[in-house]
Amino acid sequence: xxxxxxxxxxxxxxxxxxxxxxxxxxxxxxxxxxxxxxxxxxxxxxxxxxxxxxxxxxxx
Numbered sequence: 296x297x298x299x300x301x302x303x304x305x306x307x308x309x310x311x312x313x314x315x316x317x318x319x320x321x322x323x324x325x326x327x328x329x330x331x332x333x334x335x336x337x338x339x340x341x342x343x344x345x346x347x348x349x350x351x352x353x354x355x
Contacts, residue, residue, distance in 0.1 A: 304345070308335040312345055321350055 304312070311334055315327070323331070323346050328339045335342070 304335075304337070308337060311335050312342070312349075316346065316349055321353075322346070 311331065315323070315331060320327075323342065328342045331337070331342050332339050337345075
């Protein structure tokens with residue numbers, strides 16, 4: 296059985312991710328993912344999924 300996961304990102308994490316999304320690039324490279332992962336304390340998978348979801352939401 297998996298431990299319960301926290302579903303929401305903190306305000307600081309979202310701020311870091313959105314800053315990159317809007318000011319730098321909507322797409323992330325492996326090195327960028329690693330950098331953002333260190334800065335936000337999120338896993339690389341969470342970063343990739345966040346950017347994917349954000350791009351999808353922006354298209355609407």
